[in-house]
Structure formats: structure tokens, C-alpha cells
Amino acid sequence: MENCVRLNVPDRNLSSARMKVMRAAWAAKYFSKFDRQSILNIAEAVADAGFEKADYFAEWAVQETSYGVVEHKTLKNQLCTHDLLAYYRDLDLITPRVDTRRKVIELPSPAGVVFALAPATNPIATIYFKVMLAILSRNAIVISPHPVAKTCSVAAAQHLADAAEVAGAPAGIIQCVEEPSVSLVEDIMGSDKINVILATGGSQMVRAAYSSGNPAIGVGPGNGVAFIDPSADVDAAAKCLVESKSFDNSVLCTSESICLTLEKNRGNMERALRSAGSHICNAEDSDRLRDFLWGDNGFNLAAIGKSADWIAHEAGIRVHAATKVLVPVIEHPGQDDALFREKLCPVLTLTAAVDFGQALTFAAHVARRGAGHSAAFHGNNNDRLIAFSGSVPVHRVVVNAPCSQGAAGFATHLPPSFMIGTGYAGRSSVSENIGPQHLTHWKKVAFARDAVADLDEINFDVMYDTLLKTPPASISASRDSLPQFTEDTLRTLIREELRNLRGVQS
Amino acid sequence: MFDYGYFSFESKDDLLNKAARFWNPGKVKFWTDTGTPMVIDRREGYRLYDMSGKSLIDLHLNGGTYNFGHRHPELVEVLKSGLDYFDMGNHWFPSVARAAFAEKLVNTAPHMKYAIFGAGGAEAVEIAIKTARYATKRKKIVSIIKGYHGHSGLSVATGDVRFSEIFLADRPDEFVQVPFNDLEALAQVLQKGDVAAFIIETIPATYGFPMPEAGYLKACQDMCHKYGAKIISDEVQTGLMRTGIMWGWQGYGMQPDIFVCGKGLGGGIYPISACLVTEECGQWQLEDGAAHISTAGGSELGCLVGHHVLEMLQRPEVISNIEFVAQFFAQSMAEMMVRHGDIFCGIRQRGVVIGLEFDHPEGAVAVSRALYENGIWAIFSSLDKRVLQFKPGVVKDVELCQEIMDRFDAAMPRARQFLSRMRKVQ
Numbered sequence: 001m002e003n004c005v006r007l008n009v010p011d012r013n014l015s016s017a018r019m020k021v022m023r024a025a026w027a028a029k030y031f032s033k034f035d036r037q038s039i040l041n042i043a044e045a046v047a048d049a050g051f052e053k054a055d056y057f058a059e060w061a062v063q064e065t066s067y068g069v070v071e072h073k074t075l076k077n078q079l080c081t082h083d084l085l086a087y088y089r090d091l092d093l094i095t096p097r098v099d100t101r102r103k104v105i106e107l108p109s110p111a112g113v114v115f116a117l118a119p120a121t122n123p124i125a126t127i128y129f130k131v132m133l134a135i136l137s138r139n140a141i142v143i144s145p146h147p148v149a150k151t152c153s154v155a156a157a158q159h160l161a162d163a164a165e166v167a168g169a170p171a172g173i174i175q176c177v178e179e180p181s182v183s184l185v186e187d188i189m190g191s192d193k194i195n196v197i198l199a200t201g202g203s204q205m206v207r208a209a210y211s212s213g214n215p216a217i218g219v220g221p222g223n224g225v226a227f228i229d230p231s232a233d234v235d236a237a238a239k240c241l242v243e244s245k246s247f248d249n250s251v252l253c254t255s256e257s258i259c260l261t262l263e264k265n266r267g268n269m270e271r272a273l274r275s276a277g278s279h280i281c282n283a284e285d286s287d288r289l290r291d292f293l294w295g296d297n298g299f300n301l302a303a304i305g306k307s308a309d310w311i312a313h314e315a316g317i318r319v320h321a322a323t324k325v326l327v328p329v330i331e332h333p334g335q336d337d338a339l340f341r342e343k344l345c346p347v348l349t350l351t352a353a354v355d356f357g358q359a360l361t362f363a364a365h366v367a368r369r370g371a372g373h374s375a376a377f378h379g380n381n382n383d384r385l386i387a388f389s390g391s392v393p394v395h396r397v398v399v400n401a402p403c404s405q406g407a408a409g410f411a412t413h414l415p416p417s418f419m420i421g422t423g424y425a426g427r428s429s430v431s432e433n434i435g436p437q438h439l440t441h442w443k444k445v446a447f448a449r450d451a452v453a454d455l456d457e458i459n460f461d462v463m464y465d466t467l468l469k470t471p472p473a474s475i476s477a478s479r480d481s482l483p484q485f486t487e488d489t490l491r492t493l494i495r496e497e498l499r500n501l502r503g504v505q506s
Numbered sequence: 507m508f509d510y511g512y513f514s515f516e517s518k519d520d521l522l523n524k525a526a527r528f529w530n531p532g533k534v535k536f537w538t539d540t541g542t543p544m545v546i547d548r549r550e551g552y553r554l555y556d557m558s559g560k561s562l563i564d565l566h567l568n569g570g571t572y573n574f575g576h577r578h579p580e581l582v583e584v585l586k587s588g589l590d591y592f593d594m595g596n597h598w599f600p601s602v603a604r605a606a607f608a609e610k611l612v613n614t615a616p617h618m619k620y621a622i623f624g625a626g627g628a629e630a631v632e633i634a635i636k637t638a639r640y641a642t643k644r645k646k647i648v649s650i651i652k653g654y655h656g657h658s659g660l661s662v663a664t665g666d667v668r669f670s671e672i673f674l675a676d677r678p679d680e681f682v683q684v685p686f687n688d689l690e691a692l693a694q695v696l697q698k699g700d701v702a703a704f705i706i707e708t709i710p711a712t713y714g715f716p717m718p719e720a721g722y723l724k725a726c727q728d729m730c731h732k733y734g735a736k737i738i739s740d741e742v743q744t745g746l747m748r749t750g751i752m753w754g755w756q757g758y759g760m761q762p763d764i765f766v767c768g769k770g771l772g773g774g775i776y777p778i779s780a781c782l783v784t785e786e787c788g789q790w791q792l793e794d795g796a797a798h799i800s801t802a803g804g805s806e807l808g809c810l811v812g813h814h815v816l817e818m819l820q821r822p823e824v825i826s827n828i829e830f831v832a833q834f835f836a837q838s839m840a841e842m843m844v845r846h847g848d849i850f851c852g853i854r855q856r857g858v859v860i861g862l863e864f865d866h867p868e869g870a871v872a873v874s875r876a877l878y879e880n881g882i883w884a885i886f887s888s889l890d891k892r893v894l895q896f897k898p899g900v901v902k903d904v905e906l907c908q909e910i911m912d913r914f915d916a917a918m919p920r921a922r923q924f925l926s927r928m929r930k931v932q
């Protein structure tokens with residue numbers, strides 16, 4: 001009794017999170033009127049700041065979560081700065097669009113307040129990424145990090161927020177919840193003060209986002225299957241697979257889960273994978289691995305984002321110290337083996353179909369577990385590539401490239417993204433790689449079909465009420481809060497206005 | 507039928523009749539005549555609902571009492587939790603809630619030594635005046651013309667004669683008034699060397715928030731000290747972050763000897779007020795701790811709520827919100843003045859303390875009525891009816907603020923109509 005709290009204290013974290021959302025709404029009001037150059041300047045400043053501390057936060061994230069590899073996380077963080085900005089620099093989400101032929105004017109309308117979830121496996125890259133998206137689309141963002149990554153996440157968000165504010169963004173444009181919890185996230189997700197949720201994380205979180213009653217963009221889990229066609233250069237393919245699967249210890253949902261080939265090609269594939277740095281498991285090793293990775297409660301969370309070496313050791317498998325990927329082999333693809341499920345660790349299940357037909361059926365079958373997500377094809381036969389792509393229920397097929405980087409747009413020309421839309425197949429509202437364009441809608445102003453409409457010189461400045469455009473500078477306590485107008489200038493303004501009015505009337 | 511379980515009324519008219527019959531006929535008549543016959547029924551956030559069902563956004567806040575809005579859920583939670591453990595408490599004894607709250611208050615103003623509690627603003631002013639008299643052994647109290655400090659015996663004597671003479675409570679020999687922003691006048695009174703204290707609202711609310719001239723308040727303080735008098739800041743309407751900082755005097759480079767706060771201190775759900783004093787002024791508490799006592803003063807439930815009110819006001823998110831709200835109204839009102847400059851002729855603002863001047867001696871009464879019709883409740887300044895008190899709360903959000911401005915804009919033509927009628931009558 002002595003040590004228990006005698007009164008019930010309101011949840012301070014929840015009320016502080018609600019206030020953050022409120023503050024974000026204020027910031028968004030002003031930010032949504034910023035011009036393109038100011039936005040690019042702020043994006044630039046945020047990118048610079050993010051790049052500069054990419055390694056610092058990568059190290060912190062690995063230390064705090066124990067997931068992944070510092071160098072790879074550094075790279076991912078960096079990709080979300082200048083590379084991301086370079087990709088979207090010319091995507092103008094700010095200037096109104098005029099289609100003189102169709103007589104339609106489009107005015108951008110940013111979402112407002114974005115509520116963003118960031119997962120434990122990619123805490124910093126996700127924050128960098130979503131923050132850049134919010135800036136480029138002129139939205140305010142409130143981030144709720146995964147509780148196991150909260151300290152580094154809060155620091156990273158603050159770092160970007162500082163940079164944005166110094167570059168002229170309104171205070172409160174980037175905020176991060178300090179003490180996230182499931183109940184807090186549910187409360188905020190259901191709040192009518194947020195405009196869209198960007199949900200990355202476990203399926204339950206994503207489903208909760210969609211059930212919140214608010215617009216949401218959530219992405220589903222992956223279970224990437226890589227098909228190695230007989231036409232493939234197996235060594236190149238194996239190199240891709242190992243590189244992809246070992247990248248950040250495979251915490252990216254785009255990374256391959258299964259390597260599927262044809263029986264006649266299996267030996268070849270095993271050899272190639274081995275020389276690319278994998279350990280090919282014998283039947284016993286595969287059993288040990290399965291037992292270690294799956295317990296009564298599903299996937300063993302301790303294995304997420306750990307190195308091949310560590311997992312082998314824990315599972316009781318002897319491997320070469322330089323082993324990058326563990327490859328359990330399931331000879332016949334029809335079996336309902338746990339090893340065919342998603343594994344966020346460097347374990348790649350190898351299996352082989354008797355013919356291409358069976359390969360297609362099996363690929364489609366396992367891809368359904370990561371429906372809407374990603375798959376890979378290695379080879380030069382376009383007919384089979386198209387047949388494969390047509391049958392797997394995913395929204396991107398990466399060809400002759402590492403899937404984890406390729407699907408995320410870093411080894412292909414897909415948009416660079418850490419939010420991989422899984423479309424209706426994967427119970428998501430978007431099937432593309434998510435970008436800033438998903439956070440801006442366009443208001444359409446449409447003229448009658450056969451009316452004459454002069455759309456050549458439209459003055460869009462009238463949208464920007466000059467009096468409301470400037471973001472509020474912090475009010476210093478010692479200053480009366482009428483920074484731009486002294487009463488005298490106001491009186492002059494009014495007098496002028498009245499004179500103008502009279503002028504019009506006479 | 508309005509059935510509240512404990513009592514019921516046939517209609518709003520029934521209530522108005524009974525209120526006039528048993529409670530206060532003058533007040534009932536006044537509001538009916540003014541065209542704003544409000545009987546606040548339900549209330550939530552910054553919205554009030556008249557018994558007729560009419561919804562109003564509250565920009566009166568009863569002088570900042572509803573700084574956080576009505577029945578702020580978090581404060582209600584605090585009070586409910588307090589009720590499971592405390593009651594008003596016994597004012598004779600030390601108590602955990604009182605000690606903790608006093609400490610928290612004193613920490614907001616480190617040059618102060620003690621926090622002495624009351625239940626209402628006037629009571630805190632009473633304590634302040636008594637304290638100054640104790641500390642100086644002088645009797646005379648100076649205040650400003652059109653200042654307002656409450657209606658209890660000593661406090662009412664500082665104020666407008668309208669409220670004191672009627673009760674024969676004016677004491678011209680002990681209570682002297684000088685014009686606001688007039689240092690010379692103050693000097694003349696202080697020079698005689700018999701003044702115990704000069705009491706002043708940091709920004710005089712009931713006078714319509716005229717702004718102190720640069721350096722005025724600090725100069726008043728210095729002058730008081732020069733002549734051995736104490737300076738008392740009345741922070742009942744300017745405290746609690748309403749000027750953008752916890753206490754209004756902090757923004758004017760002052761360090762008053764005594765200051766009082768009330769209204770919003772109890773979150774609008776439990777009455778509490780406080781008078782903070784320096785060590786020197788607070789010596790009477792050593793001589794006779796029970797020289798001033800009050801059964802309802804510093805009730806433990808009030809202390810608990812007040813403690814949480816301060817904590818909430820100190821949060822960075824709340825401080826930032828206040829800046830946004832203040833800035834929004836500064837910009838929006840400037841814009842309104844451009845649009846409606848024929849009737850709307852001045853803005854007085856510091857933080858969320860805002861007074862709007864209209865071009866007619868009773869202009870704000872007309873505007874208040876026009877706003878009322880448009881779903882906004884804002885009250886004129888009793889002692890300067892040209893000025894409308896426009897008092898947003900600290901946790902208003904962007905949507906509500908925008909709605910307020912939309913309604914304000916819509917109300918201006920109606921206000922113009924009222925005003926031109928009033929001008930014709932003259």
C-alpha cells in the first residue's frame with residue numbers, strides 16, 4: 001500500500017499526444033500555403049540534416065532495437081534524404097495545373113495532419129521517409145514510433161524538425177510522440193483531428209489504422225518469392241539474392257523469402273548460392289532452423305533482423321563465420337511448410353518445382369501470404385516473365401535485381417519508398433510505392449464542355465490571402481502580438497481601403 | 507420540459523421568471539433587454555448551449571475561468587479522482603494538496619515566498635491588501651480609475667464607485683484612484699509617504715484591456731518602492747499564460763511584492779484563488795498564522811485541480827498552441843479591421859487577452875448582440891462599453907478559431923445595423 005499511487009492521474013502522454021496533433025493542425029494551416037521554392041528549401045535543409053546524421057541514428061537504432069546492420073541502416077537513411085528529394089524534386093505538388101484543352105483547373109490541397117507510424121525494424125528510415133513526404137506535400141506530420149525504438153526516433157524527429165524550422169517551416173510541422181503505446185496510437189488514429197494515417201508496422205496495426213474511421217494508407221506484409229528461370233545467369237541471380245537477403249539482416253518487407261527454381265536447376269542454384277555466401281542447410285539443419293524460428297506463438301521475435309551467424313548459432317547449426325544467408329531447402333514446394341512464410345531475417349527457403357506450371361501455381365500460392373507485395377524474376381525469357389507476373393498476386397515484380405532494394409525503388413526505376421503499397425490484394429488503398437503525391441489531393445475546377453473558357457492567364461495569387469500567408473513567428477512574451485501591423489499602419493490601410501471603395505462607387 | 511432530476515422547469519421563460527423572482531431581477535432584466543438572454547445549459551469545450559438549444563462559442567470565458575474550455579476532460583478526471591480521496595479539507599491544518607500546490611505556485615515566481623489561498627479573486631485581493639498594510643503599517647491603497655479587483659469589502663473600495671457607493675462601501679480617505687498610464691498622478695499620491703500599496707491589473711480587463719504604455723508598470727513598481735509602498739499585481743485575468751507567459755507581470759519586467767490570481771486557477775470546475783507574497787510581506791504568517799483564515803480558501807480539491815492546471819499550462823504543446831491562437835487572431839482581426847474599419851476601429855492584444863474597439867460609446871454592446879445572434883458569446887467591457895472583450899482559450903484548435911472568425915465576419919453587417927440604429931436614437 002505504501003508505494004502505490006493514491007490518486008488516479010490522467011494519462012499525461014495521451015493528452016500530450018493530442019496536443020501535438022492540435023499543434024500540427026495549426027502548423028499545417030500555414031504550411032499548406034507555402035510556395036514551391038520555400039518547400040524545396042525546407043526539404044533540402046531536412047535532407048541535409050538527415051544525411052548528416054544518417055550513420056549516427058543508424059547506430060543508435062541498432063543499439064536500441066538490436067535489429068539490423070548499422071552500415072545498411074545508414075545507407076537506407078541516406079537514401080531517404082538527397083536521393084528521395086532528387087527523385088521528387090520535379091514532381092510539382094504546389095503549382096496549380098491548367099488543362100486548357102479539357103478546360104479543367106486543378107488546385108492542390110494537402111491532406112493537413114499526417115499521423116505516421118514507424119516500425120521497430122526500420123525506425124529512422126521510416127521517419128526520414130515520411131517526414132520528407134510530408135514536407136514535399138506541405139503537410140504537418142505527427143510520428144508515433146514503435147515503443148522499442150522510441151528514444152532514437154524522438155531524437156531523429158527532433159533533429160529534422162529543428163532543421164525544418166530553421167529553414168522557415170512553422171513550428172510544430174514535424175513532431176514525434178515521446179511515449180507511444182497501443183492505446184495512445186488507437187486514440188490518435190481515431191481522432192477527427194488527423195487527416196490521414198500512414199501505417200507501417202504489424203498487420204494488426206495496419207488493420208487498426210483502416211478500422212479507425214480515418215483515411216489511411218497502410219501496407220501489408222510481404223512474402224517475396226524469387227523465381228529463378230532456367231534462362232537466368234544463376235551466379236548473378238544468387239548474388240542478387242544474397243545481397244538482398246542479407247541487407248540490413250532482411251528486415252525490409254520487400255526482401256525475398258523464398259527462392260523458387262525448377263528441379264533441373266536446383267543443384268546449380270545451391271552451388272551458386274553457396275559461392276555467393278550462403279549456407280545451404282541439410283535436412284537436419286532445416287529442421288533446427290524451423291524449430292528455432294517458429295514457436296507456439298508464431299515467429300520468434302528474437303530472430304528478427306539478426307545476422308545469419310547469430311541465428312545459426314542459436315539454432316544449433318554450424319556455419320562458416322562469413323555466412324551471410326541461411327538457406328533451408330524444402331524439396332517439394334507443395335508442402336505447407338512454415339519455412340515458406342515471411343521471415344524478417346536472413347533465411348531464404350530454397351525449393352524447386354517440377355515444371356514451370358507448378359512453379360507458377362506455387363509462386364501464386366505463397367505470394368498470397370504477402371499479397372499485393374513484391375516478387376522477383378531472374379532470367380531472360382520475357383514470355384515466362386509475363387506469365388509469372390500475371391499469376392503472382394503482387395503489385396511489383398523485380399527483374400534481375402535484388403528484390404529488397406529493387407521493389408523499394410533503389411535498384412530499379414520504381415519510386416524510392418519505404419512504404420510499399422500492397423493494393424486491394426494486400427488490403428491496402430494504394431498499390432504503388434507511396435510518395436508525396438499520395439498526400440495531396442487535387443481540387444478540380446471544370447468548365448462546361450462547350451463553353452468558351454479563357455484559361456491562359458489565371459492569377460493564382462488570389463488564393464493566397466496575403467494577410468494569412470505568413471507563418472506565425474514565435475511570439476515573444478515581452479512583445480504585443482501584432483507584429484506586422486502597428487495601429488497606425490492599420491489605420492492607413494483602412495483609410496486606403498475605404499477610399500478605394502468610394503472610388504469604385506462614384 | 508427541462509427536467510434535471512433535482513428540479514425542473516417548464517420552459518426557458520419559466521426559468522427566467524423564477525430567476526427574476528427568487529434570484530436577481532436586475533440581472534435577468536438586463537440581459538433580456540440587451541438582447542442576449544442567455545441561460546447556459548449544457549457546456550462542453552469552448553461551446554455553450556443556451557436553454558433554447560442555441561449553440562455559442564465562448565469567448566468570454568468568464569474572464570479566463572474557462573481558459574481550458576468548459577469541463578476539460580482531463581481536469582474533470584483530476585477532480586473526480588480527487589473526490590475519491592479528498593474533500594474541501596480543513597483550513598486549519600497543513601495538507602498534502604495545499605503544500606504541493608503552494609510549492610508549485612511559488613516555483614512559477616521564484617521571488618515569492620508564500621502562496622496564501624482563497625476561494626475567489628476578491629478574497630485574494632483582500633489578502634493582498636491586508637498583507638501590504640501589515641508590511642508597511644500604512645493604510646492607504648491606490649488603484650487606477652476604472653480598475654477592477656472584486657466586490658468584497660477592501661477590494662470593492664479600490665474600484666469604480668458604481669459598485670461601492672451603492673453599499674456605502676467607498677472609503678475615499680483610505681482608497682485613492684489615479685488615471686491609468688499616468689505616472690505623474692501616481693507620484694503625487696505616493697509622495698505623501700502614507701501609501702501601503704498600489705494595486706493594478708497588469709492589463710485592466712473590465713476597463714477593456716487598454717495596454718500599459720512601455721515601461722509604465724515597471725516605473726510604477728520602482729516609484730512605489732521609492733516611497734516605501736508595495737506594488738500588487740492583479741493577475742486574475744492576465745495570469746495563467748493568457749498573455750503568453752505564466753504571469754502577465756513577467757512580460758513587463760516587473761517583480762511585484764504581491765500578486766493575486768483566481769478564475770482559471772480552478773480550471774472552471776472548482777473555485778480557488780491565491781495571493782503570492784514575498785518573504786518580507788509574508789511576515790504576518792510568522793506572527794499569527796491564523797490572522798487570516800477562510801473555510802473555503804485553499805480547499806484541497808481546488809488545490810489538486812489548480813496544481814494540474816499549472817502543470818498543463820507548462821506543457822510545451824500548450825505554450826505553442828497559445829502562440830498559434832494569439833497569432834491567428836492578431837492576423838485575422840487585422841484583416842477584419844480592413845474589411846469593417848467603418849465600425850471596428852482598434853485592437854488591443856497581448857497573447858490571448860484581446861480587446862476590440864468599436865466606434866460608438868456603446869459599440870461593444872451592439873457587437874456582442876450581433877455576435878450572439880451569430881453563435882458567439884463575447885462580452886463588452888463593463889467600464890468601457892466601446893470595447894468588446896474577446897478572450898480565446900489556451901487550447902482552442904485551428905478549426906474552431908477559423909469558425910470564430912467566419913462567424914465574426916458574418917456578424918459585422920448586423921452590428922453595423924444595430925450601431926446605425928443607435929446613432930439615430932442619439
Ligand SMILES: Cc1ncc(COP(=O)(O)O)c(C=O)c1O
Nearest residue numbers: 626627628654655656707742743
Ligand atoms: C482583475 C480581476 N480581479 C479580481 C476579480 C474578482 O474575482 P472574483 O469575482 O473571483 O471575486 C475579477 C473578477 O472579474 C477580476 O477581473
